[in-house]
Amino acid sequence: MAERKARWLWYPGDLELYHALKQNFSRVERGCGWPAFWKSEGFRQRVAFRRVYELTEPTRFRVAVTPGAVGCVDLDGARYPLDAEIPCGAGTHRISIHVGCIACVPAVFVSGGVICSDEGWQVEDYAEPPVPAAFNRYFTDPGQDVSEWPRVETLREPTQAEPVEGGTLFTFPEEFSAALEVETADGSRPMVYLGESRAETLDTANCYYFARPDARGRLPRQALRWAFVPGLTPERVRVRAVEQRVDIPVRARFACDDGELNRIFEVAARTHMLCSDVFFLDGIKRDKWIWSGDAYQSLFVNRYLTGDREIEQRTLTALRGNDPVTTHINTIVDYSLLWILAMGVHTDSYGDMDFLRRMWPKMVSLMDLLRAQRDEQGFLVGRKQDWVFVDWADFDRDGPLCAEQMYLAAAYGTMARFAPEGERTFWLAERERLMAAVERCFWDAEQGAYVDSFTSGRRHVTRHASILAIVFGLVGEARQRLLAERVLHNPATPAIKTPYFRFFELDALCRLGELRTVLDEIKAYWGGMLRLGATTFWEEFDPALPLEKQYAMYGDPYGKSLCHAWAASPIYLLGRYFAGLRAEPGAPEGYIAAPAEGFFTRLDCEFPWRERQVTIRLGAE
């Protein structure tokens, strides 16, 4: 008999929702907890796992549950306690495992030679019909506590212990998330200051994160590259870091004849991997929250770097929460739309139609929420409790915002692509109607541009609507060229100020074939951070400023995140447009790998493409 693979089981989505709560409540800054400020949705606290067995011979089994959970095992109508060995004779048997847990996901692990928690269990929540129970590769040991996501630990020693003002500054070679271990000569437990920059770490009055070691000498897991212990000289204090990361293998490498580009790829990869924990995080020092807009960009990087679909599914599941849905993801209307688009991007990347089918009702219900708040012309507007974000930019926000409608049109397109046969025309018609209304109301033929607002009369133009029209393919080639000329290359149009939206602009430029411009930008912007000594890429960067002016943001002297997921986009840009690996439905393997011409004399790289590795080589063999 083949070995049965038992593992922990839970109601689909609940483990993600529990750990998302933990993640979004984990931010601590200057001694203040800062739980994410959006509707925080819980896991199911009462579920039942069910299965029917046909046994040819007697067997025994045992059920473990989440610590603190209550419940019992119902075998053919007789109840047994949890954690007891239960005998079961030959014949047909109905097993139900009832579990309730307030503080954590109610999960079960069934151990036994025949009866065990492998494939085949159903779970129900007393609201919807039973569904197959969920599991993953991280929770396969009956001794585990599902409230703790397992992380690989690596010991890291500082490269320097430097006496500074009567204390000791420890320097690590690179930034990471770690539990610091502190050993003092006198056994004291001193306050320890951690920082992403040397300046932040030594500025104890303004440093973001400080803590005292616990009784074992450990600090909570936190992002750091430097650690400062005031009042103890290097002979009297030692630290080492236990780096903790979720096990997700990197499956890409990039080597070309431009050493700077190679280093950009490498540091972008570090940045992405540090922000790839249980979920895609925006940054590892700040916010440590799961934002839909940030996660959307991480999907593009992730498919070229790890090909790990599980972190994408965990993130998409956690962001979306349960039905019925009443609030927008992270309270932001465009982040709900980006989640719909993300479902399309993810499905394109991995072709996981099971996941799509499972999430499809939630795509429809989220679209229902969005559609319910359209005005009489079909334009999406924010409700009182909503945030219409798009970008930090000086939009003319009177009435419906054009860029928001572009997201909506793209979302209609995603729905149309994945809808069941009979429903496609509905979504296509929605998109067509919307784009016709956009053309009628927002298109300014004289300026050759979309105006932000048609209700104010100000005819104000920003880049955003044009960029989105291009990257989502919402307009034809001629219009795209016109937008490039009249908006993107028009110095009068205000420049994109955030790296967040710069992702869309660079993608648009690549789609327009302007690779030289993009490569120059990559080298200037990301290369510029490297020249200032970055070991991870930053939330924002102004090449005109010296290092000591780089740390401030949001009015805070160290507010900027120096390891920020959206800064990893060169992975995607280099992989897709320069190494030239992209989906091609007609191709034998579903992709083509055609490096861009005129940029590299030598190229040796490898990327994941679903289950396979794609090697791309140019020049010297």
Add this chain to the structure above:
Amino acid sequence: MAERKARWLWYPGDLELYHALKQNFSRVERGCGWPAFWKSEGFRQRVAFRRVYELTEPTRFRVAVTPGAVGCVDLDGARYPLDAEIPCGAGTHRISIHVGCIACVPAVFVSGGVICSDEGWQVEDYAEPPVPAAFNRYFTDPGQDVSEWPRVETLREPTQAEPVEGGTLFTFPEEFSAALEVETADGSRPMVYLGESRAETLDTANCYYFARPDARGRLPRQALRWAFVPGLTPERVRVRAVEQRVDIPVRARFACDDGELNRIFEVAARTHMLCSDVFFLDGIKRDKWIWSGDAYQSLFVNRYLTGDREIEQRTLTALRGNDPVTTHINTIVDYSLLWILAMGVHTDSYGDMDFLRRMWPKMVSLMDLLRAQRDEQGFLVGRKQDWVFVDWADFDRDGPLCAEQMYLAAAYGTMARFAPEGERTFWLAERERLMAAVERCFWDAEQGAYVDSFTSGRRHVTRHASILAIVFGLVGEARQRLLAERVLHNPATPAIKTPYFRFFELDALCRLGELRTVLDEIKAYWGGMLRLGATTFWEEFDPALPLEKQYAMYGDPYGKSLCHAWAASPIYLLGRYFAGLRAEPGAPEGYIAAPAEGFFTRLDCEFPWRERQVTIRLGAE
């Protein structure tokens, strides 16, 4: 300056939802946890409390939160840690307290001379507009843990320690819920069996509840009247009980010239009070769950016994859960309807229009759920996941069930009575349309009765629809008299078998003026239990059986609950119909107290009526 009354604050309803989860997960039988089998809804895990102060002089304050919660205090945009003393100068100040907690309700206690958690705080959940923060009289001490509902403890000694089969049987004078304390001569921690009956307690193989004392010698809180410790003789083991009850004062007494009736009132009062914990429970041994149908009946008793509106509001709040609502209360369609009716009964009892206004949107949304599942004739039918219960009875369940429509019609009536002015006619029209359809489809003129089902063609008649038509006043007097004659007094109509529905039948008989029949029944049925030694009233009772046959129910030898809330209904029947205290909108105090004539030569009783005590006396002064 008047003393400020600080207390714990939380999002309205969340404390109830948390404690309802705890309550519904607290059932343990024969070593098996048995969490309630319906959709278990959680509290909000992330909220923010806000308030603006205008200070004339500087002050300081401090914020405590639920143990394990994370968050911070935002004072005019600057963040402070929880549990820190925060200084605040004169002038205008905006305070926000951010709290996240996964395992328990996020609650706050603000201590300070001026700034404190008294009246005036708003709370928001990032989904709905802010609402006034909730509090109650049980949580007023900053040292409290909101996860533990405070209970009054009373030490109770057993009246007897009897050697039985090498062990010791302890007898307490009455049943109660208590934590048993066990002391053994050799310091061992023996298994202890607890029971509602002597027979159950000594039958260790079938006894419902057994446990070993913890390190302090304590057993978990559990219902008991007897305790059996096998293997230890009375010299070697001692027990005492720490009775634990929520502090709710009894405000009624009943004394008439019939000692049996007085004793029935007294034991019914005991029964009701034992089942009145944080919420109305069905029973204290079993199920210890919060059922809407059971709670509905407890409302009628409670208004005559304690006049405590808080337990009613806690129960109604916990049962209803959050919006959007997708499942019926306890999964039972008629229990959703009984919740609507309960809102009306409660409002009639206490006139708390603030509570009604707060709950009104939830009444409407629950009615929306119910109305969405009507058939084309307007009859309510169950969905696949629903349970249409009404009663344990042999109904003809083909198509819509008549009794269910009576509940629906009554619910329309409740909605009409409390709806805002402009919406009343809508609900009245709904009721009129429904009753017309009932008349057309279910009324059998020949039988002078409502048939259970009009679709089967079997024209089967039970009492339920008729009883409900009478108690809810859905038909005129002539029809009521006809139903009494042709259904209620027709020996061919199957008798009501459950005390649950017997409540409605006795109420109907009282409304028909048949008080003598009802009094005879009270003395036979409840008096019968007393004659068998009951110290609390039972879930069910068959006067024809000897004591040793009284304990079985649901196919279990000790399945019957011997302290069951719905058995306390004599309080209501005696208070309303015999002592004659009832609402009378025209009366100066809103009630009349007119004892029924011909039953008592002496009557001396007292009942709560909202804030006042009403004394009713007959005979000797």
